[in-house]
Each structure stands twice: as structure tokens, then as C-alpha cells.
Amino acid sequence: MLLDAEEFEWLFMSQAQSIRLTWARLGRVAWSGSGATFPVAPQEPGVYLVGVALGDDSRVYIGEAANLRFRLRSYGGNAMERPNERGSTTANMLGRMRRAYRAGGSAAVWALKLPMSCPDSAVTGKGTARSCY
């Protein structure tokens, strides 16, 4: 995984159909020495990918949120050094950033670009369809 890639694509193909998933880079996760700041995302529903790399090794975390900006903002801040716990997604992400950066690693975030229609109700409570990621 290249953390500096502005965009990358994953393609699903069968004999008759294909789906192209395109990821657009939102930016690097900034590390202050004690806490992480995630890049600012649109206030829209969407799917995001957090790539974490250390040397030649990398992992991805993929999540879906009703509001990408709020979700990524919740991953920022200081974290405790403690093992991951099931069901504690936000605390686990905070701890993961701390462990990765303290070990010399880094992280970046991408949002899935997929032309689609989604209900405005996901953001505003109203029911009109609009284009979104």
C-alpha cells in the first residue's frame, strides 16, 4: 500500500459485469508526538479506508459512516497504550495510531468514490435522493 497514492482502484470482474472501486486520498494522519489528527473529510455518508504502514508492512481498516467528517474526527486525539478490544472501534483506532507512529510508521485515509444515489435522510433527516460518495 502506497500511502502517498492520490487515487487507486480495485476492480471486480466477472464474464458479464465489473465493479470498479476508486479510492480518493483525503490525506495523511498527522502525528503530534502524543496524538493523531485525521484529515478533514466531507460531511457526507461514505466508506473510508485507513491505511497504516510500517516499513514494507501495511494494513487497511475499512469503515462506513453516516458522516465521514465526524467519524474521522472521532479517531483523532490522544490514546492509551492498551491492547485492542472487540467492539471498541474508536479506542482501537486511537491506540493503533499511537502504536504505529511510535514504532516509526504512518497512516493515510482514502474515501470511496462510487457514483450512487443516497437518501438525504442519512445526513439531514429529509428524504430526497442526491448524489453522494
Place this chain on the structure above:
Amino acid sequence: MLERIAISAAYLHGEHVINERGFPEYPSGHPLQ
């Protein structure tokens, strides 16, 4: 739904996924886990 498609795509492209129940699973104290 889209999240699951994206996770499936990640596996198909050889990425290591750290979502819960991700694969392969590493020790929880691993720097990238």
C-alpha cells in the same frame, strides 16, 4: 453493504485487513494491528 464489498475487494487485492474478524489476525499489541 458497500463496506462489505470494499472489504472483500481488499482481500482480493491481497491487503491485510484489520477490521474486527479481519484476516490475518495479529497480536493486539502489534504496531499495525
